Amino acid sequence: MVGVIIIAVVITAISAAIAFGASRGSFKGVGDALQTTNRTGSRLLNSGLVFVYVGIGIALPLVLIIGNRNSSNAQVxxxxxxxxxxxxxxxxxxxxxxxxxxxxxxxxxxxxxxxxxxxxxxxxxxxxxxxxxxxxxxxxxxxxxxxxxxxxxxxxxxxxxxxxxxxxxxxxxxxx
Ligand code: HEC
Structure with missing residues (x-):
């Protein structure tokens, strides 16, 4: 349980850092690859990244926590x-x-x-x-x-x- 929360926090932090770095263009290669030329494109890209890190960092651990609780308590x-x-x-x-x-x-x-x-x-x-x-x-x-x-x-x-x-x-x- 505590382990899952720690993993969630770490993954969220890493994803946020990558998303931030990419949107600032600080990872040269990644930034170049991800950066698009028009504003709509980069907005889309940013919301896509937000979606990905919310998904991996929060939703996935939540599903694991809930799933774990149910299965460990409901049967042995x-x-x-x-x-x-x-x-x-x-x-x-x-x-x-x-x-x-x-x-x-x-x-x-x-x-x-x-x-x-x-x-x-x-x-x-x-x-x-x-x-x-x-x-x-x-x-x-x-x-x-x-x-x-x-x-x-x-x-x-x-x-x-x-x-x-x-x-x-x-x-x-x-x-x-
Ligand atoms: C302080 C230690 C202790 C605690 C706490 C304890 N037991 Fe026991 N229990 C024993 C001992 C010692 C025996 C065997 C006594 C003997 O052989 O004379 C025993 C025997 C039993 C037996 C076997 C009965 C039989 O017919 O042979 C059962 C069933 C049992 N305990 C269930 C429980 C349950 C359920 C609890 C919790 C509510 C519990 N015990 C709490 C020490 C404990």
């Missing part, structure tokens, strides 16, 4: 994100990413289990958020359950926020 790993899931994504980064790995949110926490591997259901995530997590020892093969009062604190988020996170994580875990 082929999973389309609903508005609620986009909220869940932000909340996950804020509240869960420090402890959990989830590639779809660029989270690399190592304290809790890797959610891309675990791929928990929405219900299991909601239960974990509400009660916290201390894994109950279970028979091999059956899914682990969280008992609460463990290493993962309970109630980090509540209500709609918890639902948005649970929906997001259950849909994107393992995709990226």
């Amino acid at each position: 790993g082929g999973v389309k994100l609903s508005p609620a899931m986009q909220v869940g994504r932000e909340l996950f980064a804020e509240h869960c990413g420090v402890c959990h790995t989830l590639a779809a949110d660029n989270a690399v926490g190592k304290i809790g289990p890797n959610l891309d591997v675990l791929r928990p259901s929405e219900a299991r995530i909601l239960h974990t958020i509400a009660y916290g997590c201390l894994q109950k020892p279970v028979a091999a093969g059956s899914p682990a359950t969280c008992l609460g009062y463990g290493v993962m604190p309970a109630d980090i988020v509540q209500g709609q926020q918890a639902k948005d996170i649970a929906e997001f994580v259950s849909k994107v875990a393992g995709h990226s």
Whole structure:
């Protein structure tokens, strides 16, 4: 984002300098080639240059910025994100990413289990958020359950926020 803006500013400045130089005839060769003999011609040439540098310097980066924002927010790993899931994504980064790995949110926490591997259901995530997590020892093969009062604190988020996170994580875990 910042990079795109810097590029936009640089390109605009260079184009403006070239347009200015050409209209003043200071680049000998370029000026000669571009300069026309009558006034209408040079006016046309100037407005053409303005059009080109506005187009390249402003319109193109704008299109890139808007395009980028849409595509990066609307889906990850082929999973389309609903508005609620986009909220869940932000909340996950804020509240869960420090402890959990989830590639779809660029989270690399190592304290809790890797959610891309675990791929928990929405219900299991909601239960974990509400009660916290201390894994109950279970028979091999059956899914682990969280008992609460463990290493993962309970109630980090509540209500709609918890639902948005649970929906997001259950849909994107393992995709990226
Ligand atoms: C302070 C670190 C920490 C934070 C913050 C944290 N977790 Fe955890 N989480 C853990 C640990 C540790 C475990 C595993 C506990 C265990 O094995 O006893 C865990 C377990 C889980 C599990 C597995 C549950 C199961 O059934 O095995 C899920 C799902 C989960 N966390 C989701 C989340 C979500 C969603 C958030 C954000 C709201 C979050 N965690 C925030 C540390 C954290």
